[in-house]
Amino acid sequence: MSDNRITFFLDGEPCSAQPGQTILQAAQPHQAIPHLCCSDRPGFKSDGNCRACVVEIEGERALAPSCRREVSEGMRVNSAGSERVQRNRARLLELLVSDLPNGRSSEEHQQLHHWAGALGVSHSRFPGGDAQFDDLSHSAIRVNHSACINCQLCRQACQDLQVNRVIGLSGRGTEARIGFDLDDPLGDSTCVACGECVQACPTGALLPAAPLSRQPVEQRVHSICPYCGVGCQLEYQVSNDRIIAVDGRSGPSNEGRLCVKGRFGFDYINHADRLRVPLVRREDAPPKGAPFDPAERDRYFREASWEEALERACEGLVRLKHQHGASALAGLGSAKGSNEEAYLFQKLVRTGFGSNNVDHCTRLCHASSVAALLEGIGSGAVTASFMQVVNAEVAIVIGCNPESNHPVAANLFKQAARNGTQLVVIDSRGHSLREHASHLLQLTPGSDVALLNAMLHVIIRESLYDHRFVAERLEGFDALQAHLDDYSPEAMAPLCGIDAERIREVARLFARAERAMIFWGMGISQHTHGTDNVRCLIALALLCGQVGRPGTGLHPLRGQNNVQGASDAGLIPMMLPDYQRVDNAEARARFEQLWQSPLAAQPGLTVVEMIDAIHHDQIRGMYIMGENPAMSDPDLNHSRQALARLEHLVVQDLFITETAAYADVILPASAWPEKSGTVTNTNRQVQLGRPAVSLPGQCRQDWWIIQAIAQGMGLDWAYPGPEAIYREMQQAMPSLTHIDRERLERENSVTYPCPTPDGEGTDVLFADRFPTASGKARLVAATLLPPDETCDSQYPLILSTGRLLEHWHTGAMTRRSRVLDTLEPGAIVCAHPLTLREWKLQAGEAVRVESRRGAMKALLRADEAVPPGSLFIPFCFAEGAANLLTNPKLDPFGKIPEFKYCAVRLAPTPPPNSLD
Incomplete structure (x- = not known):
């Protein structure tokens, strides 16, 4: 590299540079x-239109924009040492400042204010800037046109x-x-409020x-986003122990x-509903099944000291274990917390409760994906990061809506499509990613196996599969080939609603690609045949040799920020950490030695199975941390009746959620910006979160609360903090080899598996x-199975559920965020305009x-993305x-409920005073 470097002179001093800089x-x-019109962030280019960065190049008459001119060998550049350059820069800044209100800049004007101060421009002598042209129509972003210098960074x-294409000139x-858009107010435009324009704008x-965002920043803290599985790195801007703004970091x-x-x-985290002290249920409280009114919290609960709350929490759990045995207790952990918390929680259930009755939200999103991946390739994790899409010739995006659920990953998909990747979108519901797709297959709901088997049929019949890969690296080809004889495109087209020739076209496109990837979401996994859906996707990738190389792979997009890490840490009923089966005697013995405790050999119950077990008096007590089954489970009447039936329920959370309303003890937990710990995103990147603000009131760190419960149940735990927990995790989990906590402090993110102490982790497996x-x-072959419940004359419509861009999971956090709840403030039902017309109903x-x-x-909301006959x-x-x-x-394999298909009907809401 040093041989290629060139030397230039800056204000007479020799400097070294890379060619092309x-x-x-x-x-x-x-x-x-x-400089104002260029950015150091990846993806931006320099337009050279602000002229703040001009320099003098010896031998040239005109000043040159330094953001556009490349250095060359021997070039002599005069910058700070040139009076002419400094005078021109100051005059330019003065002209720009003249457009601001009162001809003065303030900290609100960001980089413009900084550079004006550096050049001694406190105010402008030029006229203009008295009027502000504010656009206050958007709840998240304020527009002040008078401060705009047309640098076009926002564009x-x-x-x-x-790739949202909202901003132009x-x-x-x-x-x-x-x-x-068409020069609309921002609040009336198609803006998705990502705020990238805000982060890019140099002038305010x-x-x-x-x-709050206009307060001076006292501290900047690097951490990880607490929402989806993309795992975006961010910077909290803190003032007076409050987060006032957030920017993205280059993770x-x-x-x-x-x-x-x-x-x-x-x-x-600052909402008035935030729990700040422990609560215990009042002896004279209404029955647990009675409606809960948050405004009358004191009718149901009273405040308690930590000593009393923990004593009551542990006494109930210990009593039920002694009376009914270990199987009478169960725990639901959280994928919204850290790896350390997930590891401690499952260890508590296994060593303190004495059973494997522990689960978390992966059961409700990607359990079938993990089951099929473990069965097919021996690993439940993604085989390559979603960043590899930029190296793919073809990418299938099936059963997911990344622009709502994984927006930053969706941006990468859109960029890849713009740069030549052929994007194949397959879904029963349309979404905006279709605008970037080369092929859109909007299939009949629940017919994924029919479509995918037809594609596999074409690939085998036309000998498009990778013969060498099949011969050397796969088992079960002959059985699959025989099974697929009956799944021709002509036979499957009436079932999936896709023309046979269209099926052939997409199958050939994928098979003939040099590099191809498959991404999927809960539209694939949340079916009674979800495992079969994923088996088909695995077969599609393997037959074509699309695993193990850059630009290839299988990637189930994870929903919550730590679903991958919580699963890795063993927060599932049939697996110990790192997916060691609980009924594997050798694996169990290793953990018994590490934890100095006997372990149950029988796999535990999953989330929905726990609810059924409560109704059968098999489970009598639960400890729920950060989960909300009273909102997230299917058939909520059944789930809520079960929670009310529990003899003892301990809930650890930020708010009195719909689940916490049934609790006997509520323990106030820590929010993500208040804690230290690691999380693992959908790409297998282990990343470090850092605390930005203090815990409010009497809230405690989640790991501390879990440990206190363990101690109350007789375990001699004495972890001093997350660092010690992580060190034990490294002993338990080979996947964390070479990913030391100290390394994460330095590097923030390391991908597992990581074969060497200092080398990069392995992206493509x-x-x-x-x-x-x-x-x-x-x-593994997959047969056609219909949804468990089909439509009829009584319930003629198909219902699918999912997420919105502005909200996340059960809304416990996002419904308490001012901006997010303002953008999407209330419950909606989306239906195609034709469906509304058929039912004689109106939007709104x-x-x-x-x-x-x-x-x-x-x-009701009219939405052409929803197919007619569906909601x-x-x-x-x-x-x-x-x-x-x-x-x-x-699903019999992944034990995941069928959220994506049930039969429903519509009816107008009765008048408020009528009988309901």
């Missing part, structure tokens, strides 16, 4: 050059990085300014709307980008062999949706809980 980049280690952020000459023309999965939740959804006994992967009308299990109310309901709204309707029938 601009003067601005090369000068950066030696001298700060003012680049919106169009090039996010309107007007001409001196009337030119940034505009949104675009700012967070929250007044491996987000490259500085965030979505609306990560950037604006942080204020839930299974280049040579699979982690199975034979080293080969296994092809209040309706009642009924299934065979329950009913809920919400407002889509987000499950985040407590006042219109979608899971009152859903079917608890389980």
